[in-house]
Every structure is written in structure tokens, then in C-alpha cells.
Amino acid sequence: MLLLIKNYSANVHNFIFICDICNKKSVFIPIHFGYKYPFPTQIFPLPLPFKNFNRKMKGLIDRLKEDIRFEEGMKACMNCGVCTAICPSAEFYKYDPRVVCNAVQEGDEETIDALLKGEEIWYCGECMSCKMRCPRGNTVGLIIMALRKLSQETGLFVESEKGRQQFAIKRAIGSNILDLGYCVHPKRVPAELHPEQGPIWKWISENDEVIYNKLGGGNYGKEGAGVFRKISDESMDEIRRIFKVTGGQDFMDNIETCSRNKAKELGFDFDKEGEDQRYFRHIYSFNNQTHTKESEI
Ligand code: SF4
Ligand code: SF4
Numbered sequence: 264m265l266l267l268i269k270n271y272s273a274n275v276h277n278f279i280f281i282c283d284i285c286n287k288k289s290v291f292i293p294i295h296f297g298y299k300y301p302f303p304t305q306i307f308p309l310p311l312p313f314k315n316f317n318r319k320m321k322g323l324i325d326r327l328k329e330d331i332r333f334e335e336g337m338k339a340c341m342n343c344g345v346c347t348a349i350c351p352s353a354e355f356y357k358y359d360p361r362v363v364c365n366a367v368q369e370g371d372e373e374t375i376d377a378l379l380k381g382e383e384i385w386y387c388g389e390c391m392s393c394k395m396r397c398p399r400g401n402t403v404g405l406i407i408m409a410l411r412k413l414s415q416e417t418g419l420f421v422e423s424e425k426g427r428q429q430f431a432i433k434r435a436i437g438s439n440i441l442d443l444g445y446c447v448h449p450k451r452v453p454a455e456l457h458p459e460q461g462p463i464w465k466w467i468s469e470n471d472e473v474i475y476n477k478l479g480g481g482n483y484g485k486e487g488a489g490v491f492r493k494i495s496d497e498s499m500d501e502i503r504r505i506f507k508v509t510g511g512q513d514f515m516d517n518i519e520t521c522s523r524n525k526a527k528e529l530g531f532d533f534d535k536e537g538e539d540q541r542y543f544r545h546i547y548s549f550n551n552q553t554h555t556k557e558s559e560i
Contacts, residue, residue: 323375323417327367327409336405340364346393346403356386356554360393360403367406379414382554385425415514418521425554427546430522434538437515444494444502449475456538456547 346360387407394402420426454465475483479490526542
């Protein structure tokens with residue numbers, strides 16, 4: 264693992280290389296231009312190319328095991344199939360949590376690679392019904408969360424139709440948070456993209472100011488208290504800094520980059536921000552009709 268450390272007193276940067284292969288022994292590569300320790304230091308998140316270097320050094324199963332959700336969700340599967348019997352997604356989709364659990368338990372790199380590229384991991388509804396039922400204390404929903412994150416980090420999500428939809432979530436919910444401070448905001452739920460909202464939603468969208476001002480104390484879009492108030496610039500700066508420091512911004516940038524490459528490969532232009540873009544509209548609405556059990560009949 265490579266870490267970047269800033270040393271405040273000496274105003275210098277150091278790279279530290281910690282080798283995960285030779286049993287966590289560490290090798291230091293100081294670049295501190297004549298200064299010596301001890302100085303107060305702070306560890307910074309690495310720029311993305313260095314992070315990718317760290318990640319590429321490890322196998323998929325090792326990276327999966329680093330995820331706390333995997334550790335929590337995967338104990339020992341005895342292949343009983345109780346999770347499949349109660350899973351609502353397994354009822355509808357071509358999806359079998361027992362098979363997923365068994366596959367990760369085997370720890371084969373090729374199998375994990377296939378899962379990360381495939382459709383199955385995106386079928387789980389994360390309802391956690393499997394958590395209470397498993398006689399061995401596994402939670403397939405948590406294993407799925409860890410697999411999804413790894414698929415997003417490795418860029419393999421673009422290899423499946425359902426995986427490619429991560430780009431829509433990034434452009435919708437991710438951008439809403441960073442632009443407005445809300446996951447969902449009426450101004451970012453256009454009626455044409457959300458028919459599930461029903462026919463009244465179009466009217467609400469067009470009259471949002473009147474409606475939300477009545478509901479929330481007359482502060483819609485303005486600073487102060489109230490429903491869908493404007494989030495202050497100070498709070499927005501803080502949100503963006505949190506995303507930057509925790510790696511959330513890099514994570515979302517990676518989804519954008521991988522999606523751009525895939526769009527190019529599929530012959531779509533990728534020149535616009537937001538949701539008014541051919542690739543976005545394609546992955547948002549396209550369905551090859553092979554996902555459900557019904558499609559097999
Ligand atoms: S995860 Fe639990 S319920 Fe599902 S097959 Fe394995 S042991 Fe059975
Ligand atoms: S969390 Fe996923 S795998 Fe578990 S029961 Fe719900 S849909 Fe099925």
C-alpha cells in the first residue's frame with residue numbers, strides 16, 4: 264500500500280510504501296529534502312492514479328475481504344438455500360443468493376470477476392430478509408453490497424446492462440448531493456424521466472414553488488428553515504470537502520470515467536453534463552428483457 268504523508272512542521276511530503284505481499288512489513292521511501300523526523304504529520308488521501316496502483320496490486324478476493332460488509336455478511340455457507348427461498352428478488356429475477364454466497368465462499372478470482380461483470384449482483388433489493396433467516400448467520404445482502412462497490416471501483420460495472428445504470432444514479436443522486444445538498448429534490452425529478460411518479464407529478468413540478476412554500480413555511484429554495492430550503496454555501500463546501508477527503512469524489516469520478524469509455528465503445532457521444540445526454544437516456548431506459556424468470560418462459 265502506498266500512502267502520502269504531509270509533514271506540517273517541515274512543510275514536506277513523504278511517500279510510504281507498505282508491502283502487503285511480504286506479510287505487512289513496511290518499506291519507507293522518504294522524500295523529505297533533508298528534514299528529519301519526528302514532525303507532526305497528517306495522512307492524506309492519495310490522488311487517484313496512486314490509489315489505482317494500490318488496488319491493482321491486490322486480487323479481487325483480497326479486496327473483497329477488506330470490505331467490512333463482506334466480513335460481516337460472509338461466515339460459512341452450507342448451501343441450504345433458505346436465503347433463496349425467502350428472497351423476493353429471487354422470486355422475480357434470474358437471481359439466486361445461495362449461488363452468489365457459494366461462489367464468493369470458493370474464493371476463485373475468475374468467478375468473482377464474472378460476478379462483478381455480470382447482471383446478478385444488481386438484482387438484489389437489499390431488503391435484508393436473508394439476514395434473519397440464514398442458519399449460519401450470513402447476510403447475502405451485505406455480500407452483494409461489497410461486490411457492487413468492488414464492481415464500481417474496478418470499472419467492471421460497465422460490462423452489464425444493470426451495472427451500467429450506476430452512471431444514472433451517480434448523475435442523479437450523486438450530483439444532487441454535490442450541487443444542492445439533497446439526494447432527491449423536486450427540481451431534479453423531471454416528470455418525463457419518472458413516469459412512476461404518476462400523472463400529478465408533472466403538475467407538482469410545474470407548480471413547485473407554490474406547493475412547497477405552502478407545505479414548508481414559505482422558504483422553498485431560500486436560506487433558513489423549511490422544506491427544500493437552500494443549503495448554505497458554507498454547508499455545501501463542507502459536504503464537498505467530506506466527499507473529497509473520504510474518497511467519495513474519486514469514487515464518483517471513476518464511475519464517470521468508466522462510463523465515458525463505455526459510451527464511446529458503444530458509439531454514444533458523452534459531451535453533456537446532467538441527464539440530457541444520449542448515453543444517460545439509453546442506460547436509463549433500455550431493457551434487453553432477459554432479466555426476469557418470466558423471460559425464460
Ligand atoms: S447463505 Fe445461509 S441461508 Fe443461504 S445457502 Fe448459505 S447457509 Fe443457507
Ligand atoms: S437482501 Fe438481497 S439477497 Fe437478501 S433477501 Fe433481500 S433481495 Fe434477497
